[in-house]
Amino acid sequence: MPLIIMCGPPSAGKTIRSLELKEYFEGVLKKNVHIVCENDLISASNITKNEVFNDSSKEKSIRGQIKSEATRLVGKEDVVVLDSQNYIKGYRYELYCMTKASKTTQCTILCCAPQETAWKWNLKREKNEQYSEEVFNALYLRFEEPDSRNRWDTPLFVVNPGDDLPLSDVSSALFERKPPPPNQSTQCPPLASANYLYEMDRITQEIVSAILAAQKMNIEGEVKVPGYSQSVVLNAGTRVTSAQLARIRRQFLSYTKLHPGTDLSRIGMLFIQYLNTNLV
Template identity: 50%
Template sequence: MPLVLLSGFPSSGKSKRAAEIKDYLEAEKGKTVFLVSENDALEEDKNGVFSDSQREKEVRGRLKAEVLRRLSKEDVVVLDSANYIKGYRYELYCASKQYKTPQCLVHTPAPIEEAWGWNLGRGGGEQYHREVFDGLVARYEAPNSSNRWDSPMFTVLPPDPPPLEDIYSALFLTRPPPPNQSTQTQPLSSTNFLYELDRSTQEVTKCVMAAQKTATPGEAIRVPGVAEALSLGRTITLPELTRARRQFIAYTKMHPVEDPQKIMLLFVQYLNSTLG
């Protein structure tokens, strides 16, 4: 089913826009819409979750799993979440390609202090603490329509209604991005590719562990030959890296990439999205 991602600061109006999109598609277009809500996943402990990187990662994992469970070609999934990590949005884009279904992104920008004021208007149990709110704003990676995984993007300012007809057209009147080798589920058959997968991920792991011995805590780490830096904002342990490497290998075996030279870059992107 087509996928709609919301993205924005805390208390920037994402849930309001998600509800408007859901109501429109159901009432005006007769579509079945499944709303996957970050608020439901947080279980009334948003400040506790967003103060603990491990719990936050687990919530993202549950949301992604629920989206993947619902994805098909007919109905609509609306993910009402901050979706503030570009690597996470990229993973969802790849999932849409795998299921051959369109997606779009609805961005809800708002001035920081205005969003904070709306937050203060919530009930006491629904408010973000200031340090949690500021932390989420600081970590927010704004979507960019020039990125294929953030496109098509609809920017909805606080006083404006969402472009509902345009969103419908993007979901149902356009072709989904064609799947490529990296998003088609297929068994791994190349022994050489398996060797490159193991070697490249091991090289990244060794480089990260070595760099952390001399880097200041939270400093971005550059892997030789990889354009994107590893920017986690914290020190990661060898067990964490080993577990992430094992998961990445298992996924990549079933989704081989066309160019083995990109394995290290993809692994760094995976680490940024899953351990960040």
């Protein structure tokens, strides 16, 4: 489900715009639409908006719930609308990484309103749904406006009071665009078999043991490792400690576990090459 990130200061019209999007995508394009609403999650937690935004831990908890629900729903066909302030730049980047990992598209809609206008709209709410003046002003000050130059805010649609939503452009951004290709930072590492990990651990430990044994025999320069044509090259007059070798071995294992497609028969040779690179 492609993701629409609603963004804007408090009482700027995000919920009304979210409902417009739902009506369009369901009525015209026959898509299923899921709205993840910040207000609903706050109400379900039996706390008020003012309590949430006056307490950083409570606010972080609500943001976590929003992201978790979006992660559960996001995919390729239906539409997910995130009806929340989403005012933190870093949080929007996290959402971008989430959709990127899900191999789907997203766009950002910024709902703008003059602060005085938004305050009047806020006062028209039910008493228990209003922001206090202190919280309202604080949220305006905290707001980190999206920037179309940031890849995680693009494509960005800015909507002012009285504007029509660019519904066809939003639809094109979601369904006529290729999602950004996932990279290693947004992908779960592939799983390796228990036997693969055991053998990799055994092979690298044998090579480390061979180097330490050679040093005990005062062998300098090239250390021949049984079973391999390549040698581990040690600097003359320099002894490598077991701690150094353990650190390099851990680094090699950490990298290799992320790429377990490597043929086990090549692990020893690759580790020797890695040692020669890192022992210089």
